[in-house]
Amino acid sequence: MSEELTRPRYLEVSNHFFHDARDFFIRYKHCMESEGPLFYTPQSMRIKSFIDLRMGVESVLKSLICYFESADRQGKTLINWIEKYRHDIGKMLRKVRPHLPENIVKDYENDILKMDGLPVGLRYRLDAWDFRGNREDSYNDTIGSDYWLNRIQEALSKLIDFSNENLKSHSRIVRSSELWDEVMEPRYEKYI
Numbered sequence: 001m002s003e004e005l006t007r008p009r010y011l012e013v014s015n016h017f018f019h020d021a022r023d024f025f026i027r028y029k030h031c032m033e034s035e036g037p038l039f040y041t042p043q044s045m046r047i048k049s050f051i052d053l054r055m056g057v058e059s060v061l062k063s064l065i066c067y068f069e070s071a072d073r074q075g076k077t078l079i080n081w082i083e084k085y086r087h088d089i090g091k092m093l094r095k096v097r098p099h100l101p102e103n104i105v106k107d108y109e110n111d112i113l114k115m116d117g118l119p120v121g122l123r124y125r126l127d128a129w130d131f132r133g134n135r136e137d138s139y140n141d142t143i144g145s146d147y148w149l150n151r152i153q154e155a156l157s158k159l160i161d162f163s164n165e166n167l168k169s170h171s172r173i174v175r176s177s178e179l180w181d182e183v184m185e186p187r188y189e190k191y192i
Helices: 010-033 042-069 075-083 089-099 102-117 125-134 136-141 146-168 176-184
Strands: none
Touching: 010 042, 010 075, 010 146, 042 075, 042 089, 042 102, 042 125, 042 146, 089 102, 102 146, 125 136
């Protein structure tokens, strides 16, 4: 059977990215709102927690792109296609923008797009220190700003809710014969 006729399909991939977004969101909230875990410095906590927000936004945007824009792709073609977005939030947002509620776009687009100016490498302390020292204004307007972090957290929460509303419309009870057929269907597995 051709790889074009294999799983995963768009709903499965969208669902995986949706759950990743929720996990990143939960971890961000836990780190920022609790007495622990302990980080070496408050800056380290902000940077690492920001990366959870960023990865959450990337994940939910990929979930929505898979849901709205990839019903005709599956298997290896779908996985390779969605991975080409890499960490480019602006590109992902442009792709899914026509499907988003206008209030989310209007209220949060500018804040979300600021993420593209913040390297994913900021997850490392060395990069974070260098970034803050050389781009202090950018740091203070984003990761160093409680207001901006709260805006991104709100945006992520609303995007997760929107993705969930779309995905849950496909929830149903699956017959055992359907489940068996799905398990037996050829599946693209990236790490074989």
